[in-house]
Amino acid sequence: xxxxxxxxxxxxxxxxxxxxxxxxxxxxxxxxxxxxxxxxxxxxxxxxxxxxxxxxxxxxxxxxxxxxxxxxxxxxxxxxxxxxxxxxxxxxxxxxxxxxxxxxxxxxxxxxxxxxxxxxxxxxxxxxxxxxxxxxx
Numbered sequence: 001x002x003x004x005x006x007x008x009x010x011x012x013x014x015x016x017x018x019x020x021x022x023x024x025x026x027x028x029x030x031x032x033x034x035x036x037x038x039x040x041x042x043x044x045x046x047x048x049x050x051x052x053x054x055x056x057x058x059x060x061x062x063x064x065x066x067x068x069x070x071x072x073x074x075x076x077x078x079x080x081x082x083x084x085x086x087x088x089x090x091x092x093x094x095x096x097x098x099x100x101x102x103x104x105x106x107x108x109x110x111x112x113x114x115x116x117x118x119x120x121x122x123x124x125x126x127x128x129x130x131x132x133x134x135x136x137x
Contacts, residue, residue, distance in 0.1 A: 041082065045131040046120055048086075049078055054086055057135045060096070074119075075081045076100065084128075091116075 004012075016133055035133075052075060059068040072086040076099035085100035087108050095105045108130055110116070123130040 041129060042131070043081075044082055045122075045129065048075060048083065049131050049133055050120065052086070053133050053135045060088070060090065060110055060135055065097050069099075072097060074100045 052072070056068050059065075059071075070089055072088065076083055076086050078087060083099075085098060085103045085108065087098040087105055088096045089109065090096045093110050095109070098105055107125075107128075110132070117132050118134060120131060122131045123132070
């Protein structure tokens with residue numbers, strides 16, 4: 001067994017709790033900031049999707065793909081730093097228009113027996129966050 005000097009033992013007793021507390025505080029603040037950024041991203045998505053749902057209601061009733069396509073293209077370009085795609089589905093859960101044809105639209109589509117959301121819903125799949133809402137409130 002190793003005999004440590006009194007000085008070495010005192011340094012361990014002083015530094016170990018300090019390092020442990022510093023490590024725990026660092027983990028806490030990183031996790032807190034990560035959750036804060038997730039909430040901020042949800043709020044930014046809600047501020048995009050809720051007015052969009054109201055704006056597309058008239059175009060959906062007239063089956064006007066061009067006007068809705070222009071609207072979601074503008075929104076996608078304006079928020080391109082946080083939005084990968086904006087897709088609008090009809091009442092039969094078929095793709096009506098999308099702003100990004102390179103992404104698989106079925107990944108954003110509701111399941112076969114899943115009811116339409118009545119309010120804003122957030123679904124996370126890995127690093128992808130999908131926000132859904134109905135076009136009526």
